[in-house]
Amino acid sequence: MAVEVSVIATSSLGDRSYLASDGQVAIVVDPQRDIDRVLYLAGEKGVRITHVVETHVHNDYVSGGLELARITGARYLVAAADDVSFDRMPVSDGDQVGVSDSVRLRVVGTPGHTFHHLSYVLDEATGGGWRAVGVFTGGSLLFGTTGRTDLLGERHAQELAHHQHASARRLADLLPDGAQVWPTHGFGSFCSASQADAPDSTIGREKAKNPVLRLAAEEFVTETLAGLDAYPAYYAHMGVLNTAGPAPVDLTPVTRANAAELRERIAAGQWVVDLRHRKAYATSHLAGTVSLGLDGPMSTWLGWLIDWGTPITLLADTPEQVADAQRELVRIGIDRPAAHATGEVNRWAAEPGQLRELPMADFPALAAAQAGNTPAGLPDPDVILDVRMTNEWTAGHIAGAVHIPLPDLPTRLTDLPAGTVWVHCGSGYRATAAASLLANTGRTAVVINDKFDRAQPAGVAMADQG
CATH class of the missing domain: 3.40.250.10 (Rhodanese-like domain)
Incomplete structure (x- = not known):
């Protein structure tokens, strides 16, 4: 069968992971840390994961690649130039990796988002050779934009922006116009220089629409650097975790807190986060809590606002909402909330005076x-x-x-x-x-x-x- 590429979207962080398969074996690209989603999809399609690849050491989330490779026995492809603390299959620009008789990957060095960033061209066998189906571009060429170039520090931003321009041009020259572009960032992620301008794209479309392929290098660099805004403070911890090798996640329920314990946690200066919709919060909430509803990018803002390591307690209508929040938080390295409480808001108050309204x-x-x-x-x-x-x-x-x-x-x-x-x-x-x-x-x-x-x-x- 023809190679099939499935998207595993993480809309709360603005990222996409991918599972590409030929009906028997599969490649997973840039997996999030909660790998059960990937395993479920592979099982649903009846394919065996043989290769897990990283385009770069991620700054906006903790990778699930190492654990996914360990569980499945897949080869774990990481840039040879990245200094990591775990065993992997080191790959560099120009390498070719045979996946099956019908699928192969070509490794293309595309520095810019990071110094050692790689893209992976997905080739499909034809009667007379190979055809480029598309390219996994990570934080390089995105839909109508590129990955930001300042995440390794302002001192490197200009140099990396020049690299980003050259890398995008290289991909455009290397691949046919009909080749699909499959980026990791650009759908709300702060790793993107600006937001995606389409739900999908091809090399040909990017040539017509993307500033990186329409502007000269100096003009692109100037515009890109001028347009960059702040990015989440928790990014400082992501690269460290990903380089060291993230631990497996634990998504089992956390301790339940009663009203007295919630009051103690608030009094101690801990973060007690109300996950309900903001209108419910406005109607009635526990004094001292912070509103970050699950209907928005809760983990991004929470991870940005707190002092790293501060205990977090979660409040929600249902246990399922707490579980959803735990899943969101492990993706940015907040592994175990301190406690949780669910149910009616008046059950969270030790006394009536603790409930507040917000106009x-x-x-x-x-x-x-x-x-x-x-x-x-x-x-x-x-x-x-x-x-x-x-x-x-x-x-x-x-x-x-x-x-x-x-x-x-x-x-x-x-x-x-x-x-x-x-x-x-x-x-x-x-x-x-x-x-x-x-x-x-x-x-x-x-x-x-x-x-x-x-x-x-x-x-x-x-x-x-x-």
């Missing part, structure tokens, strides 16, 4: 408040806080707003003027997290639970971008 509004309400007609039940806004990232702020923001990106908020609370804070982001998710952090310091906060593109049409005055 919510929208942009029409903000416009009315700015005009002196604050809707009933809401406090007047003294401060408008924008917790979006810098690139979002630069693209457009509310006149007079204070800008503190959400990841910076815990250490910049003293930068915020006194008074009632109305806080917004792009949709309401980050704003609710920010408002919960503010409320935990005694500030009065209102969440603008609305899409930012509705602000100006609602009558909210925008800053002159001049």
Whole structure:
């Protein structure tokens, strides 16, 4: 049969892993740490995993490659130039790896995202030789963009950006226009210089659409470096874990905490995270908790906000939601939450006074408040806080707003003027997290639970971008 490539998406981190098979044996590319998803897919297709490959030492998640190779007995392909602490099959630019009579991999050095980054061309046997079906590009050539080049430090960013340009050009010259492009990043991952502009792509499409293949090297480097925003603080730990060789995951249930224990954990300064939707949190929540709902990229923001190693307790409606959160967290190296609690919110309170509400509004309400007609039940806004990232702020923001990106908020609370804070982001998710952090310091906060593109049409005055 023809080679088949299946996508294993991890939307919460903005990444994709792949399983490519000829109906009998399979290659797995850049697997996430929760490898049971991969094993299930291989079992469903009735194929044996013989090769696990890494395009690079990942910065945005802990790899499951080492454990997957151990369990399946597969060969584990990692760049020979990467200094790792485990046995692997070292591969370099120009190597060819036979997978079966009908499938092979060609290793192409594509530095840029990292110095030793590799791409893998997937070839399929034909009657007269081999045909390039596509290429697994990791953090090199993405859909309409490329992987960012500053993750190894600002001092290397320009050099790596030049490498990234040359690597993308090399792939475009090497492969036919019809070859598929299968990147790992670009679907929300902060490893991407910008976000994917399509759900799938080919070399031909990238030649037509991707700036890296349309701009000269110096112009690409300048534009790429100028467009980079901050990336999650937890990235600092990912490369270390992946180089050392990640341990197997343990997704068994963690300790259940009662109301008294939750109060003690909050009092001790631990993070107690409410995984429910932000509207449920606003209606009633346990004082001292932080809102990071499972409907958004919970693990990314939590891993970015906390001091690494801080004990985390999870609150949710159901045990299944806690299990989902555990799975999300192991992907970024937070292996075992300290405790959890589920059920009705009033069961989490040791006394009635521990339950709080969080006022919510929208942009029409903000416009009315700015005009002196604050809707009933809401406090007047003294401060408008924008917790979006810098690139979002630069693209457009509310006149007079204070800008503190959400990841910076815990250490910049003293930068915020006194008074009632109305806080917004792009949709309401980050704003609710920010408002919960503010409320935990005694500030009065209102969440603008609305899409930012509705602000100006609602009558909210925008800053002159001049």
